[in-house]
Amino acid sequence: MSGEVADWPDRPWARRWPGGGPEYGAAYGRMIDQMRGFLDHLAAAQPDEETLAQLGAELAYWSDRLKPLEVPEGERVFGRRVELPGRGQTMVPQFMVTGEDDQEVAGTVSFGDYFLGGNMAVHGGAIPLLFDEVLGRLAQSGGRAPCRTAYLKTDFRSITPIGPVLRVRAWFEREEGRKRFLRATLHHGEVLCAEADALFVELKPGQP
Template sequence: MTESLVPRGIGATVADDATYEGLIEATRGFLDALAGAVPDDASAADLAAELRGWASVLAERAGAEQERLFARRAGVASHGQSMTPAYRVTGEGDTELRGTTRFGGYFLGGNGAAHGGAIPLLFDELFGRLINGEGRPPARTAYLHVDFRAVVRLDRDLGFRVRRDRREGRKQYVRGEIRDGDSVCAEAEALFVELRPGQP
């Protein structure tokens, strides 16, 4: 379905979910390839020039914050963003999200394992998606704690589950885990606080 939202200065409707997801997947693939590449001077310079050109094309289509597609497309894998490891929600309810995730080469920490900092990043994204679902008041992360149980290996399909544990007024407590088969790789807990009207 094509969105009717048109960023400033654009004379046509914005990319539909499938097209935009293709752009995000291509971006993610580029980042994985960049992380694993050992380019020579000429290829690095050529690629940098081409990337600056594409950045200029995108800058001409910039929209206000509320118009942007990045990290705001609920119907797209990874919520339409390439910042975190790739993930896809396969089960969703008011208090829980379940799905699969995969850490690509861009997130290498060493010896075939994911960088430790990428794991809390993914949890924060998943918790935020659960808490800040459509029609809900926005909330921000106040606390996030991760316990690392086993190595998260790159280029493997992993499972995740996050759930709201309880709510106390404006405070929402959430828990989650990432699994590689039967092995728990990481567990997390967090506190999100609902924003007051007008609060940034």
């Protein structure tokens, strides 16, 4: 597996989405970083009524401003900037690639307070979400046809902590026709936090 991360669009994971490439501008990436920080601060705060009222009003303003800019799914940017960490979205934790090819990918992830489940541990539902994101993109790398998750089994081995940088590794086990079997692990130092076993199935022509 290569130890370097190639630039867009040569990365194995890269797929050309209409409106989703880096030509859209660096401002989008900076905005998403700010939104991630906002969600973490909101989750960690105990705001007073005045702050909440002001925040609600400002969010309503931006919601109204964005609504006329809605476009069909194929033209959207959110989750389609594959050269950005986390594909330029806030739904999943920010996964940073450190090495990859069309059979394996390695990287790091850090869960902020937005993903807190309790007692400074990551919410159990956020971990399969991370695995599905990483494995799903790997399953479609190397020019492979699009596919969908058939099953994703996650085993929780120890507490996944909020805050520290964690290591993620995902790899192909085998391919059988339209079936793609993959695995992944999540480590905090030498401690195995969770691991996943997944099957992705290639879509038939015209299948959504």
